[in-house]
Amino acid sequence: MAGILPNHQQPHHLNHENDSWKKNLRLPPKDHRPQTEDVTATKGNEFEDYFLKRELLMGIFEAGFERPSPIQEESIPIALTGRDILARAKNALLLVPTRELALQTSQVCKTLGKHMGVQVMVTTGGTTLKDDILRLSEIVHIVVGTPGRILDLAGKGVADFSECPTFVMDEADKLLSPEFSPIVEQLITYFPKDRQIMLYSATFPLIVKSFKDKYLVKPYEINLMDELTLRGVTQYYAFVEERQKVHCLNTLFSKLQINQSIIFCNSTNRVELLAKKITELGYSCFYSHAKMLQSHRNRVFHDFRNGVCRNLVCSDLLTRGIDIQAVNVVINFDFPKNAETYLHRIGRSGRFGHLGLAINLITYDDRFNLYKIEQELGTEIQPIPPVIDKRLYVAPSALDDAQTQQIQNNQNNQNINSQNNQNIQNIQNNRSQSHQNHQSHQNSRSSGGMRNTNARGGGMGVKAAS
Structure with missing residues (x-):
């Protein structure tokens, strides 16, 4: 879950007068891997279409995001209106049920907001509370953390969420499971009554519907998964x-x-x-x-x-x-x-x-x-x-690299063998050939027996296509 401070406490913005700002971006190498249709089938929108701050756009592009995904196309304009959201999709905005997810999410926030001066704090269990208290004495715009630690900070009066307008949960089905649900419901009481709640998950069991009916106000529902399994x-x-x-x-x-x-x-x-x-x-x-x-x-x-x-x-x-x-x-x-x-x-x-x-x-x-x-x-x-x-x-690209390397290895081996053949006697060549034939026969026997499972641990015999 993440908290975002009110607008009057947000960082100052950079100058918007430079029309050639895109030329100065440090873009990462393009990802040319093929993608499945459920991710590529967008409406053709661009991130600029949503009137996002230029500094945020700079962070988005430098993070390697070229165009919004289907879930982003549906979510961003609704989120900007302040409306509650209940979204079901494979990809989401914030990830926080576990400590590893909190660390990952905070890094994404820092990357996207680096041109805005956004200060991101990550807080999870297993770390010292003293460090969090010291960090909160400074300016913090976004807090990312696990439920137990954030509730602890709020309960002790260390973190004040009374003016925090946005409450985001991803993997909502996990956060609203019996393990976390009482903590989440208690944490909501520290937020203002007019807060915006956004839930994201790949699955929405009945417990999520119960939470939605109790806490969300006419949420905008997004379902981009007609089938549960992942196509790719x-x-x-x-x-x-x-x-x-x-x-x-x-x-x-x-x-x-x-x-x-x-x-x-x-x-x-x-x-x-x-x-x-x-x-x-x-x-x-x-x-x-x-x-x-x-x-x-x-x-x-x-x-x-x-x-x-x-x-x-x-x-x-x-x-x-x-x-x-x-x-x-x-x-x-x-x-x-x-x-x-x-x-x-x-x-x-x-x-x-x-x-x-x-x-x-x-x-x-x-x-x-x-x-x-x-x-x-x-x-x-x-x-x-x-x-x-x-x-x-x-x-x-990886297949091409592997094939190129294999060809190179084969050529190197051929060159080495050719050089050796010029310097050794015929009898040594015959012995070498005999040894190679024996080894080839052994390998053939070994690979031939790998396809069947047997009680002595024969395995399942996978062979990768070249």
């Missing part, structure tokens, strides 16, 4: 025994072109055990769960987001809202118990309409749950094929 994410399952899972995961790592992956387990203990196994297999791996120190969680999240590590094993702590564009593969090492968790997990890949891959390791005990989730989401999770087309989850 290809979903597969591999039927394995529990003891085969690690071997199956190893096969996936060796066959898939993973940019970054998130691997979900159903308990904190299994998170740590699996992360250790992955590291022992020789792959870079971080892990994160709710029982870790907040400082450690922050470091893991920051490093993974910056590409320090390729694989992240976690519990459902990171199922909601985490927006890491580089993640193109999600693996459910443990299959989730309900459709809502499944939906949020696989949504960590295919962010903002880009392509992604979700692979579920299914045991005998999961088979009924798999069917139930398929029915509830109105989707079909296909059995994993022997060949997974890379075009389903890899950006075209």
